[in-house]
Amino acid sequence: MLIKGERTYLGPMDGKAWNSLYQAHLDPEFDCLVNVDIYPMTIEEVVGLYSRFTNPNTGRCFQIFDNRDQPIGFIGLCEIDWKNRNAEFHIGIWDKSKRNNGHGKEATGILIEYSFKQLNLHRLYSVAFLDNGIAKKLFLSMKFTQEAVLKDVFYIDGRYRHGVLFSLINKRHYKTKE
Numbered sequence: 001m002l003i004k005g006e007r008t009y010l011g012p013m014d015g016k017a018w019n020s021l022y023q024a025h026l027d028p029e030f031d032c033l034v035n036v037d038i039y040p041m042t043i044e045e046v047v048g049l050y051s052r053f054t055n056p057n058t059g060r061c062f063q064i065f066d067n068r069d070q071p072i073g074f075i076g077l078c079e080i081d082w083k084n085r086n087a088e089f090h091i092g093i094w095d096k097s098k099r100n101n102g103h104g105k106e107a108t109g110i111l112i113e114y115s116f117k118q119l120n121l122h123r124l125y126s127v128a129f130l131d132n133g134i135a136k137k138l139f140l141s142m143k144f145t146q147e148a149v150l151k152d153v154f155y156i157d158g159r160y161r162h163g164v165l166f167s168l169i170n171k172r173h174y175k176t177k178e
């Protein structure tokens, strides 16, 4: 099954998708931006790393396609807390030529609708690097709230970096859409 938007749609993570994600993780910048430990990973290790997204008890994992049916990225939820109805949101457009083209926003919008209307989640949250201006723009334009600056929360390349916690509450999302 596919979850369709206008110019972007979400499909399952098939074998090819794992290979694309593996290729993306060969770029240390991508490792860093999606906040994983930076070391040379095998494809099996990449698949293992994403098990918190692929285990249906704790996550959801999708491949992002553009309107030419090209796979361009990954989007998903992890740490789903079914009692409190919270989940952590992640996105990465691994095809750099397809960034800044609206796909991130549209894919995020699709996952928000799916999270609230299908999974009945209440709150989505994500932590981005404080200096990841594009992620910040993405979250703010999708009506996430900047909740807090998390000091020294990431340790990368020999230094600590600050993060920003963004969240989106179900009711607030639908109120701002009305």
Ligand SMILES: CC(C)(COP(=O)(O)OP(=O)(O)OC[C@H]1O[C@@H](n2cnc3c(N)ncnc32)[C@H](O)[C@@H]1OP(=O)(O)O)[C@@H](O)C(=O)NCCC(=O)NCCS
Binding pocket: 033, 034, 091, 092, 093, 094, 098, 099, 100, 101, 102, 103, 104, 105, 106, 126, 127, 128, 129, 132, 134, 135, 137, 138, 141
């Ligand atoms: C962050 C990311 C998912 C955004 O997806 P995208 O498809 O590139 O972004 P979109 O085209 O949907 O644009 C989202 C917002 O960022 C802005 N933006 C995107 N690229 C930009 C750029 N290079 N310079 C300035 N602004 C940019 C857009 O204008 C838009 O803001 P607006 O609605 O206020 O106009 C994508 O760039 C990516 O995968 N980056 C690397 C991984 C990463 O940082 N993941 C997030 C970790 S929390």
